[in-house]
Amino acid sequence: MKFGLRGxxxxxxxxxxxxxxxxxxxAQIVDDRYPVKGFTVYMGWGYRIARAIARxxxxxLEEEGHQPVQFPVVIPEDAFMREAEHIEGFAASVFxxxxxxxxxxxxxxxxxxxxxxxxxxxxxxxxxxxxxLPLRVHxxxxxxxxxxxxxxxxYRGREFLxxxxxxxxxxxxxxxxxxxxxxxxxxxxxxxxxxxxxILRRPDFDKFAxxxxxxxFDTWNPDGKVNQIGTVHQLGxxxxxAFELEYEDEKGEHRLASTTCYGMGIGRVIAAIIxxxxxxxxxxxxxxxxxxxxxxxxxxxxxxxxxxxxxxxEVEAAxxxxxxxxxxxxxxxxxxxxxYYKWEMYGxxxxxxxxxxxxxxxxxxxxxxxxxxxxKATLEELKERVEDLLERVYQSLRERSWxxxxxxxxxxxxxxELKAHIEERRIVKVNWCGDPHxxxxxxxxxxxxxxxxxxxxxxxxKGPCIICGGEAKHVAxxxxxx
RNA sequence: GGGGCCGUGGUCCAGUUUGGUCUAAGAUGCGCGGCUCGGGCCCGCGAGGUCCCCGGUUCGAAUCCGGGCGGCCCCA
Numbered sequence: 001m002k003f004g005l006r007g008x009x010x011x012x013x014x015x016x017x018x019x020x021x022x023x024x025x026x027a028q029i030v031d032d033r034y035p036v037k038g039f040t041v042y043m044g045w046g047y048r049i050a051r052a053i054a055r056x057x058x059x060x061l062e063e064e065g066h067q068p069v070q071f072p073v074v075i076p077e078d079a080f081m082r083e084a085e086h087i088e089g090f091a092a093s094v095f096x097x098x099x100x101x102x103x104x105x106x107x108x109x110x111x112x113x114x115x116x117x118x119x120x121x122x123x124x125x126x127x128x129x130x131x132x133l134p135l136r137v138h139x140x141x142x143x144x145x146x147x148x149x150x151x152x153x154x155y156r157g158r159e160f161l162x163x164x165x166x167x168x169x170x171x172x173x174x175x176x177x178x179x180x181x182x183x184x185x186x187x188x189x190x191x192x193x194x195x196x197x198x199i200l201r202r203p204d205f206d207k208f209a210x211x212x213x214x215x216x217f218d219t220w221n222p223d224g225k226v227n228q229i230g231t232v233h234q235l236g237x238x239x240x241x242a243f244e245l246e247y248e249d250e251k252g253e254h255r256l257a258s259t260t261c262y263g264m265g266i267g268r269v270i271a272a273i274i275x276x277x278x279x280x281x282x283x284x285x286x287x288x289x290x291x292x293x294x295x296x297x298x299x300x301x302x303x304x305x306x307x308x309x310x311x312x313x314e315v316e317a318a319x320x321x322x323x324x325x326x327x328x329x330x331x332x333x334x335x336x337x338x339x340y341y342k343w344e345m346y347g348x349x350x351x352x353x354x355x356x357x358x359x360x361x362x363x364x365x366x367x368x369x370x371x372x373x374x375x376k377a378t379l380e381e382l383k384e385r386v387e388d389l390l391e392r393v394y395q396s397l398r399e400r401s402w403x404x405x406x407x408x409x410x411x412x413x414x415x416x417e418l419k420a421h422i423e424e425r426r427i428v429k430v431n432w433c434g435d436p437h438x439x440x441x442x443x444x445x446x447x448x449x450x451x452x453x454x455x456x457x458x459x460x461x462k463g464p465c466i467i468c469g470g471e472a473k474h475v476a477x478x479x480x481x482x
Numbered sequence: 483g484g485g486g487c488c489g490u491g492g493u494c495c496a497g498u499u500u501g502g503u504c505u506a507a508g509a510u511g512c513g514c515g516g517c518u519c520g521g522g523c524c525c526g527c528g529a530g531g532u533c534c535c536c537g538g539u540u541c542g543a544a545u546c547c548g549g550g551c552g553g554c555c556c557c558a
Contacts, residue, residue, distance in 0.1 A: 017554090025493080033492095037552075150554080299520050337521035355520060365520090444558090 012280055016222040021153075023274060027283050027345050030153050030267075038151040038158030040267075045291065045346055049273075050161060050266045052289035054140045056192065057163050057264060060185050066136040066165055071118045073142070074109040080117045083242040089209020090114070093145040095158075111144035116210070116235075116261060119166050120243035127257060129248045130170055134178065138165040140266075154271040155227065155482055164263040168245060172236060175258035182232040182262040183215055183455070189264070190229065192288045194398035195219060195272050196405035197229065198427070200452030200477055205436050208261075212236035215455050218479070219272050220408045224425020225480040226451060229269050232262040276401040277370075283347025284369050286397055287390040294319055294386055295343045296328040299336050299355030311359045315352060315379070322383035324390075344369060349393045350386060370396055409477075415445060415466060418478060422448040427479045431472030433465035441467045442478055451477045 012019045024030050029046030042050060058068065074097065081087055090113045097109040112118055119137070127135060140163040147158055165182065169175040183199060190197055197217045207214040211233040218226040237256045239245070245257040277284040287293050298312040312328045319326040329339050336353075343351060353365040362379050366386065370393050377385035409427045412418035421428045432438060432450065439450040453474040461472035 022493095035552090297520090301520085302518060305519095332519085335519050335521085335523075337519085337523080340521050342522090353520070357520085447557090 012222065012278060016275075019278075019280075020271075020274065023278060023282050023345070024153060027347065029270065029274070029283075032153040036158075038147060038156075040153050040157050040159075042161070046270065048291040049270055049285065049289055052291065053189070053193070053266055053269055054161075054163055056288065057185070057189050058138065058140065060188055061136075061138045061163075061165055064136075064181060064185060065134070066138040066167075069119075069137040069139050070141065071112075071115055071122075071139060073112055073144075075112050075115075075118045077108045077110065079121055080110055082117065083210045083239055085238070086116065086210035086242075090145075093147060095144045095146055112141075113143055113145045114261075114263065115139070115141075115143070115164055116166065116239055117243075120239055120245065120259075123166075123168055123245055123257075123259075124243055127168060127245055127247050130250060133170045133247060133257065134167055134174060136165065136167040136178075138163060149482070152482065154267040154274075157267065161266045162263050163266065164261060166259065166261045168240070168257045168259045170247070170249070170255070170257065172258045175234060175236070175260050178260045179215065179232055179234050182260065186217060186230045186232065186262065186264060190217065190269075191398070192286065193269065193273055194286045194394055194401055195229070195269070195276055196398075196402040198226075198405070198409075198451075198477060199455040201455045202231075202452045203436065203439055203450055203476075205439070206450075206452070208233040208235075210235060210238050212238065216452065218451055218477070219276070220405050220427060221272075221275050225482050226427060227268055227272055227275070227482070228265075229272055230262070230264040233260060235259040235261060276404070277397045278347070279370075281341070282345030284393075284397060285347035285349060287349050287394050290325065290347065290349055292325055292327045292343075292346075292348050293390060294324055294326045294350045294352055295339075295348045296326065296352045296354060297336055297339050297343075298328065298330055299353060300332070301356050304356045304359065307359050308355060312354050315354055315364055315382070318379060318382055319386060322386070324383070324386055350389055368393055412466065412478075413463075418442070418466060419446050422446045422478065422480065425480060427477060429459070429475050430466040430478055431461050431463050432474045432476035433468055433470040434473040435465075435468065435470075438465055438467035439476070446478070448478045448480045451479050451481070453477070 027045055028043040029049070031041045031043055034041050062068065094113055095111040097111070098105060123135065126132060140161070142159050142161055144159050147156055149156065151157055167178050169178060197219045200216050200218055202214040202216050208231065213234050215232040216228050217230040218228050221227045235258070237258055239259050240257045245259065246254050247257060249255050273286065274283055277286065296312050296315055298308045300308050309330060312330065316326050316328050329343070334342070340351065347369065349369045351367040351369065353367065358364055363376050364379065364382055365374060365376055366389060367374050368389060409429060410421050412421050412428045412430050418428055418430055428448070443449040453476055459475045461475050463472055464470065465472045
């Protein structure tokens, strides 16, 4: 069988969902066959990527003054019930712990759907004076939400891995600066993953439950539904009031703190990496988070087995010394061709082939995962060449992702155009007066909804609102959602 | 909320319309052995299935009926 069935079935453009499901399983990202709906198992390769993403984010957060913490997964009912809007937003999707063995608990506990109400009771104890502020913490953990809409591996689960940061400040303005900082930190991470995104201020009716306002990173997905990969929230004094986060200022007066929080769903980020960068051969990983950046494939011709193996180890050592994440695939049950397909599925950005020719020349044949372009490097120049190629792979993934986003976003001047574009599964810009009723009308009329308005300025609205014809105050982004 | 489709070894699935030929076929994957190993080669041997669950109809159910569970899609 020269042309395996697998090759024929891999059609990202024809059948994204089918392609995606196969890739996550074959590339050992997650296994969605765990026998509880909405709960997914991370496998080795996927979890290594997840950890790499989390670490990159954690390092950035810690450089920016966030302390790592680990709060309990359970929250007592009375703490959860403190902030009215927050309860309203999350109550329906909360998992409750009501029993221990046969004993009914006299105080129900819930599995955190997000950790504000777990963290603030302790913030209250930790914050005494203005010298304790700003207080910034973050944790990478699982959260639990009983999603009623269709669950989808990596995109929407009832348990999901994320990193959440929580900060407290002396006043609204300082919290405002932190919101900007949060956006900047997330931007840094997405940029290094080569992901394109829109930064939107969510409309009030779609903000985080209990927030003053919410900023979200939305990105394109091949099925036309935008993927929210991160959110940053200005909470103002809402939670500080509910949890009595007071401090004593320089003048000895008691004042309410202002708080912010931001969360990044690791699964959705991985989903975006798969969706943006992948091709019909499988994943293509951005070098920054590829568990293996260079895979060495020995080509063991008869009579050369040992010398090829030895040389492969030499190449590995040279790269390892240069700080490259490298491995040799010396599994002799697989043929070289099979290994090519395997590591392409896994998305390793560079392949190094070493056979008798390379042994004799003391060279390495390098193949880019994204373009399949081949080149040769001598052992001496290897490290520099590999670094250069990894950088090129990264740059080209990133450019491609942004070009696609630019193509996906289109203007609509009227409702018919909007309908047509949403039908084509595009992301659409429209003039909007800012009235929620007009936003709801859009949701009623088309299969998409108002996701928000450009957070940092963006285009100026010109002309009439697409619904009511009144003067537009914003350019709104309308798109399908999960 | 409304409508539709589906559930068979790890994976993809044939078989269901018309019950018996099913002791469930095939591909792929897996294990062992061989091999001339530069893109899934080839040869031999082998393991692997409560046909989603419960109940019913029947001499006989993967197949028909009822209920349940699970998954997917479309529409509002």
